Amino acid sequence: MGKNLFNKVWDLHKVASLSETRDQLFIGLHLVHEVTSPQAFQVLRERGLPVKYPDLTIATVDHIVPTVNQGLRPFGDSLAEEMMQAIENNTSEFGVKFLGLDSDSQGIVHIIGPENGITQPGMTIACGDSHTSTHGAFGAIAFGIGTSQVRDVLATQTLALDRLRVRKIHIEGSQGSGVTAKDIILKIIAELGVTGGMGYAYEYCGPVIDALSMEERMTICNMSIEGGARAGYVNPDQITYDYLDGRRFAPTGDSFKKAVKYWRSIASDNDAAFDDTYTLDITSMGPMVSWGITPGQAVEIDKELPLLSQVDDKELEITRKAYEHMGFKEGQRMEGEKIDVAFIGSCTNGRLSDLRAAAKVVAGRQVAEKTTALVVPGSKKVKAQAEKEGLDQVFIEAGFQWREAGCSMCLAMNPDKLTGRQLCASSSNRNFIGRQGAPQGRTLLMSPAMVAAAAIKGYVTDVRKFL
């Protein structure tokens, strides 16, 4: 039996065995942001430790930044300003490269890593953020860590970790109209459940995955954690190499050729062993929409919400809680549910291809009256390129707000928040209670194109009617 990518990369980065089950793993790329790092830098300061490999560490600011008048300092929120100053001081004191608001490479950490060629195949990547799994799209082992572990990586460039098992997720069939990468990952999570991935890394593969662009693969890997899998990856292929070629931090010339050789070598062998395999045929599936309070509570747009009488015993409590919070009725459909806010952005769906897909739906139409709609590009580069293509004008003419780059309304650490019981059609990743900033606020997860369609209609609708 051959080896899978996960184990190849793990073995290459293994520093030592710490116990029977625990290894010390070298982290080839440490991404840092303002929320989960200040306490970690403080420990280094107290103990007189340097950052072990500053050249393998890169920082940005994304969670707390306002998306309107972003350059105005100090920020209106004094707590956000304090965090901003902390990351500025920490990166400067410890010699870590900081892509701050004055850099044209600033943006959501999981968007700027890939678009600048910082993220590469065969790396181990850690970041104090659960959506670090995004970078697995390049054939890297990438996962989120807590602040104590951020401290460990800063000081030693290593982590104490148990090796994960690997589940092969084979996606086959033909991708129907209106079905995007977001719909596929929502379907996978709905099928395997939000705890299905515990203890596993997911290898996404099969003809559907092979045909996806890098940005689509990133959307899929991004939400691995919502299915309980700490990491998810796609084997690198020609699409990966073509994407990386010419990017700011990617190898060039002869080094690029050698890099491709390495990248090919770490892909799973044809006869690789896996701990588990799951196959999904997407031929008959339609666009997805979440209706509940976990990302696993999602249905195809033309299907009914589950009946309590048909729900598995284990799911009964969370299903009841979801109906109670969301105010929907068992057996109903989501089509026609009036929305208050439409949000396009986040590390899941804030890339150029996401904005293009949404703009296609929006072009020549108007946002419904009483619906607040906003587009938040995932990075300064995404924003600049979208503006070059005139996408900003498409959105603005339709009545969308065109914002500056950041995490925005995905997680409510900046001024972009829901209020009251607002219902939000959102291209983000989490529909947890209170996630978007209002304790009673409600989130419907869907693809950017579905959000765009909902913004135009003012209610949840099937994007296929627009295509």
Place this chain on the structure above:
Amino acid sequence: MSESKSIANIIKGRAIPVTGNDIDTDRIIPARFLRCVTFEGLGEQVFRDERYDIEGLQKDHPFNEEKYSGGSILIVNSNFGCGSSREHAPQAIMRYGIRGIIGESFAEIFAGNCTSLGIPVLTGKASAIQQLQKQAERYPETVFSLSIDEKSVVYNGKKVVLEMSDSARTALLGGTWDTLDVLLKNREAIEKVHSGLPYVTNFNN
């Protein structure tokens, strides 16, 4: 967070049952409380929006109930701590006064964060956990004795067998749960792996 230290093998105390599956870290500590540069003060905000409504009035929540006041063992259900990797969640729980957590299952990043802070996280069968929650609810004065070494909890002379990851158990009992010192020791091995990585040497090896 600096010195390696073993934590008490036995954690003894009254318990607070928090029922419900999939309690995510946004519910444990809402994101607005992450706007901070230290973890101080987080204990007061634990489960903030579950405990108080927007007017600041108390809602029904075990952490508001006098009968559980001073409890040091948290008993939860399935997939506790899912979602965001924020260490602020276990920090808030710890700073509130919780010393050990028992549940049906835990999200991995959350469980790892707990171990990093020296909080043992043990799992048990759904029926056993629900029984423990009922005991704590009906008889809040019950003292539970959580043993890391034996992977069990004992109350009123009754013993319930639990599970725990070998790594976490070894680390907690051996005093290596605060990983920094352990990791710092292998400096030479770290540098060796570093210098052998193709992408570090610009693919010239």
